[in-house]
Amino acid sequence: MAEDKFDRGSALTVFTSDRYEDVMALVLSLLIALLVYSFI
Amino acid sequence: MLYTRKTVWPLGIGVIMVAYAYLVQSGALADLIKFLGTARHVGEMGVLGYTFGGIAIVAGLWQLLAPPKEEGNADYFLSMVGGVVFIMIVAFIVKWGLDPLMGQWGRAAQPTLGFNFASVMNLNYVVMGILAGIIIVNVFKVPGWAENGVRLSRLGLKTGVILLGALYSLAELAHLGRLSVVLIGVFVLGSVGVVLWMGARRNMPNSMTGVLSAGVGVCGVSAAVAAAPVVQAKSTEIAYTIGTILLFGVLCMFLFPIVGKAMGMGYIQFGAWAGTGILNSAQVAGAALAFQPTGIETLKVAEIFNITRVLFLPIIVLWLAVWYVKREVGAQQVDLVQVVVGKFPVFVLGFILMFALSSTGIFAPAQHYQGSYFDNSDKAMTTKDKDGKPVSKLLNDKDLATLQGEAGKVQRQDQKAALQRLVENKKLMSIDDDDTLRGVVNAKLMSKAANDVLVKAHRAVRHTAKKIAMFRDLIAWFFTFGLVGLGMQITMASIKQAGGQPLVVGSIVGIVKALGSLLVVWLLVAETI
Numbered sequence: 001m002a003e004d005k006f007d008r009g010s011a012l013t014v015f016t017s018d019r020y021e022d023v024m025a026l027v028l029s030l031l032i033a034l035l036v037y038s039f040i
Numbered sequence: 041m042l043y044t045r046k047t048v049w050p051l052g053i054g055v056i057m058v059a060y061a062y063l064v065q066s067g068a069l070a071d072l073i074k075f076l077g078t079a080r081h082v083g084e085m086g087v088l089g090y091t092f093g094g095i096a097i098v099a100g101l102w103q104l105l106a107p108p109k110e111e112g113n114a115d116y117f118l119s120m121v122g123g124v125v126f127i128m129i130v131a132f133i134v135k136w137g138l139d140p141l142m143g144q145w146g147r148a149a150q151p152t153l154g155f156n157f158a159s160v161m162n163l164n165y166v167v168m169g170i171l172a173g174i175i176i177v178n179v180f181k182v183p184g185w186a187e188n189g190v191r192l193s194r195l196g197l198k199t200g201v202i203l204l205g206a207l208y209s210l211a212e213l214a215h216l217g218r219l220s221v222v223l224i225g226v227f228v229l230g231s232v233g234v235v236l237w238m239g240a241r242r243n244m245p246n247s248m249t250g251v252l253s254a255g256v257g258v259c260g261v262s263a264a265v266a267a268a269p270v271v272q273a274k275s276t277e278i279a280y281t282i283g284t285i286l287l288f289g290v291l292c293m294f295l296f297p298i299v300g301k302a303m304g305m306g307y308i309q310f311g312a313w314a315g316t317g318i319l320n321s322a323q324v325a326g327a328a329l330a331f332q333p334t335g336i337e338t339l340k341v342a343e344i345f346n347i348t349r350v351l352f353l354p355i356i357v358l359w360l361a362v363w364y365v366k367r368e369v370g371a372q373q374v375d376l377v378q379v380v381v382g383k384f385p386v387f388v389l390g391f392i393l394m395f396a397l398s399s400t401g402i403f404a405p406a407q408h409y410q411g412s413y414f415d416n417s418d419k420a421m422t423t424k425d426k427d428g429k430p431v432s433k434l435l436n437d438k439d440l441a442t443l444q445g446e447a448g449k450v451q452r453q454d455q456k457a458a459l460q461r462l463v464e465n466k467k468l469m470s471i472d473d474d475d476t477l478r479g480v481v482n483a484k485l486m487s488k489a490a491n492d493v494l495v496k497a498h499r500a501v502r503h504t505a506k507k508i509a510m511f512r513d514l515i516a517w518f519f520t521f522g523l524v525g526l527g528m529q530i531t532m533a534s535i536k537q538a539g540g541q542p543l544v545v546g547s548i549v550g551i552v553k554a555l556g557s558l559l560v561v562w563l564l565v566a567e568t569i
Contacts, residue, residue: 005187007041012529014120014191018269022386025198029390032203032514037402040507 043119044107047185050122051104053129054096060132061089076140084513085136088128096125103185116188123189126182127528130172131520138172139165159326160293166261167286169520170279173527182528193525197265198387200518204262205394206511208347211407220312223560224348227316231553232257232356236363238545246367247273248280250360252542255281256319256549258349258356261519266353269385270361275529276537284546289323292554297330303562307337313561314338315345317554337479357388404505411508414471416501421467433500434466439493446486455480462494468501 008016015021063069064085073079099121108115146158157163176182182190232253239249250271255264264281267273296318300310314327328342361383362376399406405413421433435443440463447463450456458473459480468474478498481491 006191008116009191012191012275013194014116014188015195019386021195022198022269022390025195025202025387026390026393028195028199029202029394032199033206033394033397036507036510036514040510 042108042111042115043188044103044115045119045122045185046104046107047122047183048100048104049183049185050096050125051100053125054093054098054100057089057093057096057125057129057132059093061086061093064089076137076144078136078140081136088132088517092125092128095121119185120189120192122183123186123525124192125189126186127190127193127521127524130176130524131169131517134168134172134524135165135516135520138168142168160290165516165520166282166523169523170282170527170530173524174279174530175527177528177530178532190525190528193522193528195522196518196525197522198385200515200522201262201266202387202390202394203511203515203518204350205391205396206398206403207411207508207515208350208395208398209401209404209406209408210395210399219565220315220345220348223312223316223557223564224345225352226560227553227557228257228349228352228356229359230556231549232359234549234552235545238549240367242541242545244541244545245277246364247271248277248542249545250364251277252281252284252546254353254356254360255285256546256553258353261523262350263353263356265522266357266385266388266391267360270357270383271364274534275526276534277542279526279530280535280542281546284543285319286323287543288547288550289318289320292318292550293323293326293330296327296554299558300331305331305562307332308341309561309565311338311341312345312565313557315342315348316557316561319550319553337475340475354388354392358384398508403507403511408505408508411505411512413503413505414474414501415503416467416469420503421500435462435493435497439496440466442490442493446490449485450480455485462497468497474498474501 005011006014008014013021015024060069064073064082073082078085099118103118103122108118142158142163146156146163150156235253235256236249239246239252244252251264251267251273254267257263261282264273264278264285268278296310296314300313305313310331311328314324314331318324318327324342324346325339328339332338358380361379365379365383397403404411405415407413422430423433425431443459443463447456447459450459454476458476461469461473462477468477477494480486481494481498484491486494
């Protein structure tokens with residue numbers, strides 16, 4: 001996939017920066033951990 | 041630019057997913073599930089099939105009937121659903137179809153070939169996920185309606201690495217011998233250093249060298265993924281690293297047990313060597329079991345060394361962040377604080393955070409080992425039948441008579457003593473006794489009936505924390521999702537561009553590490569650590 005196909009993010013990510021992607025992964029993980037802790 | 045395309049595909053995939061989940065839940069696919077041996081996945085087949093199928097149907101209908109007419113967040117995020125469900129349906133096929141099927145073929149061909157090719161070649165969902173992605177992009181191309189969503193795969197990999205932290209706990213650190221930490225530390229840091237040095241000498245791109253050094257130094261997929269952002273590695277470079285590690289690991293899995301036996305190594309020596317010298321976790325376990333099929337002493341030592349490597353991950357990532365800034369910017373002095381604030385990946389901190397959370401015991405008893413823990417208290421030894429009446433898990437008189445009748449077949453003193461304690465107490469009294477008697481089961485010293493009693497005693501005191509088991513399943517899914525998507529970003533042209541250098545450098549460092557650790561283990565490690 002060429003880099004210029006996307007005007008947001010890059011060919012590797014939909015996010016505007018790596019840091020933003022990291023934070024989203026962290027938020028998602030903490031949310032999952034909370035759900036696992038609460039319901040399993 | 042407008043991302044959303046008017047297409048029927050997400051809707052179609054959604055219908056297939058929901059139909060599959062329905063057929064599984066209704067029992068119509070019971071024969072197929074039995075053949076593949078995937079009965080334990082029936083629950084997740086229903087949950088994931090309905091969830092992703094439902095999302096795909098709703099988004100697919102919107103995309104088909106009323107697609108956004110102008111650029112904006114609605115257009116951007118709606119167009120991602122196609123890519124996500126495209127990856128997920130491939131992941132379903134890999135995880136519920138190809139993975140178990142390959143396992144079946146491996147076992148079926150074992151009598152003819154003399155080995156299980158699926159296990160030896162590591163043909164599990166990790167490898168098949170990447171391969172499926174590579175085949176799709178190179179043979180069929182990723183469809184336009186899925187391209188935007190495929191870029192979410194790295195988010196999946198990062199989430200998988202963070203959740204991985206939940207599987208480990210501080211209590212495990214207490215079990216690590218000082219020698220394992222020192223030995224692993226020297227070889228992990230040494231391997232990273234040598235790869236960085238060789239990469240520079242052979243003019244490899246800094247991003248390729250960086251990600252390869254983490255993969256070869258620490259171990260496999262997680263390390264490659266964790267190091268990739270700090271060195272701005274491309275998908276091809278991550279895949280190349282994983283490929284190099286797995287290929288080299290296959291060789292090691294065959295050669296290590298042969299060399300270990302030829303040199304007359306003990307269990308602890310071989311476990312230390314395999315845990316240090318072999319690059320991939322699954323292959324460490326394979327080599328340890330091949331060396332000692334009749335017990336688990338070697339496997340336990342190898343796993344301890346293997347876990348120690350994972351704990352070096354944050355240190356390696358920090359090192360690579362500083363190294364990369366120096367190489368790319370050409371700066372002689374690097375402000376460490378600035379690098380950490382600007383470059384250190386937040387998701388590696390997330391890994392540490394999850395590790396810390398898990399160590400508090402909120403997901404499983406604090407002394408758990410990857411979710412498994414020992415408990416022989418009265419409460420744990422009582423269960424309830426289907427009518428709600430309490431049932432004891434202690435061995436009954438018939439079980440005890442079976443064990444006593446065959447006790448003479450056990451000759452090793454430690455095994456005899458553990459068996460004696462089991463018979464006296466009607467339950468296993470310690471983790472050590474449990475491990476010792478698992479060795480008796482593996483060695484098939486007694487009859488099947490007696491072994492069944494030992495397995496029953498083992499199951500009565502070993503418990504799996506449901507929360508950790510859930511984390512394991514989720515991690516496997518995030519990795520499958522991420523790796524299928526990663527594979528979809530790897531074209532043949534990009535593989536050719538990477539050339540054969542990474543394979544050469546990875547193999548040389550792998551061989552040096554294997555030989556170096558053999559020498560050190562042979563000279564320094566006695567039968568006890």
